[in-house]
Amino acid sequence: MGRSPCCEKAGLKKGPWTPEEDQKLMAYIEEHGHGSWRALPAKAGLQRCGKSCRLRWTNYLRPDIKRGKFSLQEEQTIIQLHALLGNKWSTIAAHLPKRTDNEIKNYWNTHLKKRLTKMGIDPITHRPKTDAFGHSKDSSNLSHMAQWESARLEAEARLVRESKLQLVQNQLGSKPARLILNKISPQPSVPPCLDVLKAWQRSWSTNSQSDKDNPRIHNIYAMMLTTDDLESPTSTLCFPEGTSLPISPTAGTIFNDNLLPSTTTAPATTAAKSSVSCDSDEGPWKYLPKGEDNRVLSLQDDNIMMAVEAFRAAAGYNSNNDVMEACLNHDLLYDSNEGGVAAEEDNVGIINGDGGSCNVNFEENNKQYWNSLLNLVNDLPSGSPVF
């Protein structure tokens, strides 16, 4: 499946852009939109390849780019997200609305990475370097735990991109505590919070035992994570109850019949095409492909990961068995009786943020780690000098 490089043609210019070229590109896009990038250079009178034009536009010329020094808050957000996601620059950029992935990547490589190193923190694992050797298990667990949040954030970022063109539809059900997977614009009313970390905390907080355990673990890094507001315009975890938005019709819909308003019912076409579901306490989650549904998506906070999994599964898995397997592979489902991985027909417990009725069998160490991290963060006065 080869594809010839887009700049192969002789005569195409490379290297730094001149102001004249910038002007041509901006003028063309302002008037016509970019359309097909490949076709753009000829139409705009540029001796560049489409890829070069796209990069120049997305990384530099786009009017909604904020340039200049990164604020402390932005730095903290980058560090936090990098700890969870690794080098997923585009996903991280989705949480810093006016910054480009390229800019964030550069800033990380030239500033933040060095700063962490100087502080004795491994910029890859985000753990104190002295911990790295003796706690490899912790590191792998951290990575394991981060998988789900990573998946969620990536799915979220995808939905956000796709939803930019959508029209807001008015719909509201009777269920309280709505959580939506996408959002068109940032919500100023979102309360300051460490949404990612708190999401984790909720996932592990079945008991309060950890409150008194390991109070000093990773305290240096916890200090670095201190923040007043992790800006997360797409966060699923900070929305005030009662908020409701439609899921993008271009992205498809994740839904759960039992959480839908009683007046809406799932079309019969659902199961046929997207026989994708994840069972949960609320009943099965399903995914409806784009164009087939325009209802409002309403999720209970605790089911967010199940919904995301249903969505992801719709793209890559064909049967319930596959989805179940995917869930099992991610340690999402556990046998409620034995604490081991459940067979499909078993009565399985679902990881559930309220912790009340679910069976969470992750290592206690992970719980303690994240809880201690959050406790430390919460205990610190807001606006603590970190750097």
Place this chain on the structure above:
DNA sequence: AAGCCCCGCAACCGCTTTATT
């Protein structure tokens, strides 16, 4: 003043993913 070195950033390269035919 000249040469050298380091750093930051824009841009490129090539691989992967997604969309289209």
Place this chain on the structure above:
DNA sequence: CAATAAAGCGGTTGCGGGGCT
């Protein structure tokens, strides 16, 4: 369903500017 095109993404490169000797 496979092939192809287009776009996305992350790693890397190389240029230009500033500081140091």
